[in-house]
Amino acid sequence: MKTFNVPIIYRSPLISAIKQQRKQQDxxxxxxxxxxxxxxxxxxxLARHFGFCYGVENAIEIAFRTVEENEGKRIFLLSEMIHNPQVNSDLLSRGVRFLMDTSGKQLIPWESLQPEDIVIIPAFGTTLEIEARLESLGIAPLKYNTTCPFVERVWNKAEQIGGKDYTVIVHGKPxxxxTRATFSHSRSHxxxxxxxDMEQTHRLAAYIREEAPAEGFYEEFKGQYSEGFDVTKHLGRVGVVNQTTMLASETQAIADYVRQAIQEHYQLPDDRIAERFADxxxxxxxxxxxxxxxxxGxxxxxxxxxxxxxxxxxxxxSHLVELCEEKLxxxxxxxxxxxxxxxxxxHYDFHNHEELRSSGYLPQKENITLLLTSGASCPDAIVEAVIRKLAGFFGLEHLVDETAAAWA
Structure with missing residues (x-):
């Protein structure tokens, strides 16, 4: 797999050595x-896999190279390039500005942009509508594009099954x-x-089975369906794709539930399910x-x-947190x-969207075992810093360097 030129400040000698050795062993x-x-x-x-993924490293390399190669030019990001405060803060410190916040609220008016300005598309991709807006301003929308290839793969899958007259169901956070970008690309086809979530899937299945009055669909799913969507016609032949960061087990459960609803409603044997449910x-x-x-694991x-x-x-x-919360x-x-x-x-309570201050998180016992992982947009350097901080609480931070040398 391709390697990327990621700033050294995000690297960790300890984590790099561990990942490299585990990779060789497995x-x-x-x-x-x-x-x-x-x-x-x-x-x-420490989890077997964690931290920067291909798409994140690709985005970071493109963004930092763009800044280095365009000194003196105004450089904008549509919104946060990835969901990591340190990386976004580093870009802001280099003069990059955000056009929108993560919810799509405009921070800088479109009208203030000039054709010579640089606009970077974040790793999440963007909508066709925003691409068209940039083009109307004389800015090539995809010249500085950090969209993750795996996000684009979802768009391609939606286009592929759309071309076969399947309606696309996107499992994602609206x-x-x-998800906004995937919805835009999919609905164009x-x-x-x-x-x-599964709760909304249950409600959607009620419309598939014609158990719920069709007119209720439009209010219940307001803002989540494409223009011209006809609930009496467009749920008879479907396929499920997802926001690439969703919980795998939930996406699979949603796809299975929709498949079952289709199969039962149309009384299809297993060898004919493809007539109405795309694989x-x-x-x-x-x-x-x-x-x-x-x-x-x-x-x-x-x-x-x-x-x-x-x-x-x-x-x-947040989905890694969900998995851990089930047991610990x-x-x-x-x-x-x-x-x-x-x-x-x-620490952050993502269920209620608030940061909490807690005491007694480390148990009062002779020996403590702690599980540690990080998200795909979190630099390894931060994970090492967490390890150092924890070891330092026991007066043992010096052992981190010894551990890194042992793994190297």
Whole structure:
């Protein structure tokens, strides 16, 4: 797989050495057991896969190279390039400005842009409408494009099944930049609807089975279906794709549920299901799959708590938190700075969208085992900083360098 020129500030000697050695030992990526790091009374179990993925490294390389090669020019990002506060802060410090926030609210008027300005498309991609707006301003919309190839793969899949007269159901967060972009691309080819979770899928299945009055659909799914969507016609032949960072098990469950609803309603045997349900297979990216599977493998080991590191608005990170929360006390932090002391920390409750201050997160016992992972947009340097902070609470930070040397 291609390697990228990512700024050294995001790298970690410790994490790089561990990842490289694990890769050599497990080239087929079949071993999802965590890496065990011992720091006296503290054992840290590090997930087999975590951190920067292909799409993130690709986006970072393009964005930083664009800044370096265009000194003196005005450079804009449509919105956050990835959902990591440190990376976005570094770009802002280099003079890059955001045109919109992550919800799509305009921060800088379109009318203020000039043809010579540079606009970078973030890793989530963007809508066809925004591409057209940039083109109308004399700006080539895809000249500085960091859209993740795995996001584009979803767009291609939607176009492919749309060309065969299937309606596309997108499993994603309706307000997320990637889902907005996927919805825009898909609806240009075929009727499209977004479902955010299994609860909405149950409601959609009621319309597929004609158990709910058709007129109720338009209010219930307001803002989540394409123009001209006809609930009496467009749910008879469907395929499911997803926002690439969603929980894999949930996407599969949604696809299975829709398939079952279609099969039962039209009384189709298994060998005829393709007449009305497209085999899209999984459209999650490899990193989302690997990171989630690595967390599942990590949770098979006895531990006292889990710490997940990443941007608070990172979808893929929040799903790692969800998985950990099923089994352990879990703390979602954005950096080592959130670890105030061995007794207190600041952490994010993504369910209620608030940062909390908690005490007693490290259990009062002789030996502590802690699970650690991070999201796909989190630099390895931050994960190492978290490890150093935790080891430092026990007066053992010096062992981190010894551990890095042992893995090198």
């Amino acid at each position: 080239k087929m990526k079949k071993d999802f057991t965590p890496t065990r790091l011992e720091f006296g009374p503290l054992t840290i179990l 307000k997320h930049e990637e 075929t009727p499209t609807i977004v479902v955010k 899209t297979r999984d459209t999650l990216c490899y990193a989302t799959n690997d990171n989630q599977t690595a967390v599942t 990590m949770l098979n080991v006895e531990a006292d708590l889990a710490i997940v590191v990443g941007g608070y608005n990172s979808s893929n990170t 006390p879990t703390y979602f932090i954005s950096s080592e700075e959130k670890l105030i002391s061995p007794k207190e920390l600041l």
